Amino acid sequence: MQLKIMNLKSTIKPVLAGVCILLSGMGYAQEVVVTDSTAIQPDAEVKKVEKAAQGAQRKKVDGIAAVVGNYIILDSDIDLMYKDMQSQGISTQEVTDCNLAGSLMENKLYAHHAIQDSIIIPDAQINGVVDQQIKGLTQQAGSIEKVLDFYNKETEQELRDEIFKLTKQRQLSQQMQQKIIADIEVTPEEVRQYYVKMDEKPMFGTEVELAQIVIEPEIPQAEVKKIVDRLNEFKADIEENGASFSTKAVLYSQDPGTASDGGRITLTRKDPFVKEFKDVAFSLQEGEISEPFKTEFGYHIIQVDKIRGQTVELRHLLLIPDVTNASVEAAKKEIEELRKKIVNNEIEFAAAAREASDEEETRAEGGKLINPRTGDTRFELTKIDPQLYKQVEALDEGEVSLILTQQDRTGRPQFKIIKVTKKIEEHEANYATDYLKIKELALRDKQLKAIEKWQKEKIKDTYIKVNGKYRDCDYASGWVKN
Structure with a gap:
């Protein structure tokens, strides 16, 4: 089966879906963008584009697999796509060249029409993503040289340029698909009709509603x-003696993601960094070093290297204060006493959470956990985090777990207890009790139909040329035009 539907579903918030293949990784396609072209291009112009595309390739390629609007898909893109999927551990046993060609053509179609619809993605935003991707690839491979070798690139700039093009195309494609479904909603009657017309009602696995109390060891003020x-000493040494911020970050920073690179970060206001960090970063001038400041990760200082519009290139150094053995023992004793009171019915779990829990995001709601995937309070046991599953799968409704030990984001110990406030056994979908899940299924179905309708219409209006063996593929969409 073509990857078409899988690619479409990946743009919509999944409810019950399994793993979908999103063709978003670096190396899935090399592209040549043709500027100032119309949606329908004469054959003579396309031949010029194809010839230029082949000449632009550093290594010999088999040829042009397809042209979609302003984009060209090379035979080598298909091979590279296989390689990249396999490197990520994705099975390609049932994936064919036709599947991959169809998915690439879809992505190009969305990106092409995103440009036609004047969807703009700032280069600064793309550059920030590129920096993070290269950093992640380097950490995974062990060195930038190994990354360059894997992707057959001679320089980091060549790799950076390739990732930039692919990332921009991917984001254009995603934003185009989101634009198509942005205003789609379902009415209660549509949900009911969707449920009534189901040939076979889905089965929902065992679900639980959970609440938790987290106790953290106190950090002594002397340690803070x-x-x-120490951060002030670093700051003074850099400002007064000309010491290198980058060197100090390499030697002393406790941020494993940036220390080896001298604390370097490229940051935009839209990047998912904690508010305190972004507030400080965007308040500094070039060359300025911040005062020490606190986030949930520890204490930082920042030096701004360069400001490019809405993008800041900076370096940061993180130090994490330690807890003491005494504070760890005190926290453990506190949660032991709290659990004893709850089990003996001396205090309600929710009241204890509001009174004592150190977890700010759940404390006000009595420790109630919200499923980040669905936005409601139910967790399907087979789909929750494996560690959380081990902690709750054997608990009955109303039961409180033993004391559990975990680590926070900085590696410091935490203690917690979990209560299963409600348990719903595996059952067939029921309109009354599972309305929200059925509504999500109905909405997703309506969105997919809208995307498929849009795709069929745009295929008719867009210049598309499929070459060679790819013309013989049995596509779900009408990519091959006579």
Whole structure:
């Protein structure tokens, strides 16, 4: 089966879907963008484009697989796509060249019409993503040289340019698909009709509603002062003695993601960094070093290297204050006493959470957990985090777990207890009790139909040329035009 539907579903918030293949990784396609072209291009112009595309390739390729609007798909893109999927551990046993060609043509179609619809993605935003991708690839491979070798690139700039093009195309494609479905909603009657017309009602696995209390060891003020004083010493040494911020970050920063690169970060206001970090970063001038400041990760100082519009290139150094053995024991004793009171019915779990839990995001709601995937309070046991599954799968409704130990984002210990406030056994979908899930299924179905309708219409209006063996593929969409 073509990857078409899988690619479409990946743009819509999944409800019950399994793993979908999103063709978004670096190396899925090399592209040549033809500027100032119309949607329908004469054959003579396309031949010029194809010839230029082949000449632009550093290594010999088999030829042009397809042209979609302003984009060209090379035979080598298909091979590279296989390679990249396999490197990620994705099975390609049932994936054919036709599947991959169809998916690439879809992505190009969306990106082409995103440009026609004047969807703009700032280069600064793309550059920030590129920096993070190269950093991740380097950490995974062990060195930038290994990354360059894997992707057959001679320089980091060549790799950076390739990732930039692919990332921009991917984001254009995603935004185009989101634009298509942005205003789609379902009415209660549409949900009811969707449920009634189901040939076979889906089965929903065992679900639980959970609440938790988290107790963190207190960080002594003496430890905080020691960390802040040390950051101030670093700051003074850099400003007064000309010491290197980058070197200090390599030697002392406790941020594993940036320390080896001298604390370097490229940041835009839309990047998912904590508010305190972004507030400080965008308040500094070039060359300025911040005062020590606190986030949930620890204490930082930042130096801004360059400001490019809405993008800031900076370096940061993170130090994480330690807890003491005494504070760890005190936290453990506190949660032991709290659990004893709850089990003995001396205090309600929700009241104990509001009174004592150190987890800010759940404390006000009595420790109630929200499923980040669905936005409601139910967790399907087979789809929750494996660690959380181990902690709750054996608990009955109303039961409180033993004391559990975990680590926060900085590696410091935390203690918690979990209560299963409600347990719903595996069952066939029921309109009354599973309305929200059925509504999500109905909405997703309506969105998919809208995307498929849009795609069929745009295929008719867009210049598309499929070459060679790819003309013989049995596509779900009408890519091959006579």
